[in-house]
């Protein structure tokens with residue numbers, strides 16, 4: 001694909017898995033051809049600071065600042081503030097490094113002055129040297145709530161980080177989603193998109209909130225919607241996606257992900273090569289199955305998968 005490609009893509013992303021494919025797409029597409037819409041249902045307030053974990057993971061990854069080991073936070077972090085906070089008795093279940101903290105301090109400062117999240121994100125992206133457009137799904141607060149067998153309803157980070165995803169999931173709720181407007185730029189990006197790429201993010205808690213925002217705002221999906229499976233060989237690469245499927249009574253598999261989105265959302269679905277045997281079952285759902293290497297530990301695999309995805313889009317549009 002040459003940089004003068006006429007195709008325009010929108011990618012939907014959560015944190016770690018979404019950020020990887022977004023980075024691959026950003027390697028091969030010029031800035032005007034890619035908009036990344038990021039989940040903000042995981043956003044929360046901690047130590048009085050507004051934290052947007054998925055936005056930060058996507059931005060740090062695109063900027064080459066991400067910590068390659070953890071998948072969250074920045075590389076080469078120091079922990080001075082965290083250690084002092086610990087000493088002072090502050091809650092330490094959510095780890096915040098010094099560099100990362102600067103992001104949350106600045107975001108919080110600007111939000112308190114009334115600046116919208118999308119505007120702040122745009123400015124931070126420019127300062128980090130990110131040339132592609134990164135949009136929060138909404139400037140309005142949306143809170144993912146996990147209903148668990150053991151504790152009842154838990155705010156997402158309480159479930160995800162504090163309880164280490166251990167409680168058994170019963171269902172999810174996205175508080176505020178009905179009232180949340182898509183962030184400025186979302187509607188326009190979708191209107192001009194030739195294809196929508198659903199990155200390999202957690203379907204339940206990363207992608208569903210974004211799709212719900214689009215649906216509530218009556219934003220039509222492009223004719224081509226291609227998802228990449230976050231489940232490989234029945235397991236999540238990272239995080240609780242497979243565990244969530246199981247606890248909701250669904251055998252976790254790439255096929256289950258395709259079924260979850262369904263043919264009303266997807267035109268195509270990319271399975272990992274180790275799941276190639278599931279392709280006929282995906283086709284039988286009325287969704288075109290494709291097979292690729294979908295594990296993306298480094299920039300090289302991200303670029304390769306992005307190229308494969310782009311070739312599929314070219315075939316489908």
Ligand code: GDP
Pocket residue numbers: 013014015016017018019020054057200201202203206228229230231232235236237238239241242294295296297
């Ligand atoms: P979170 O908000 O940080 O949990 O991030 P996401 O929702 O974006 O990503 C979590 C999902 O990404 C998990 O279901 C993982 O299985 C998936 N994932 C992570 N790395 C990869 C990868 O290299 N390839 C694929 N196909 N999926 C991945």
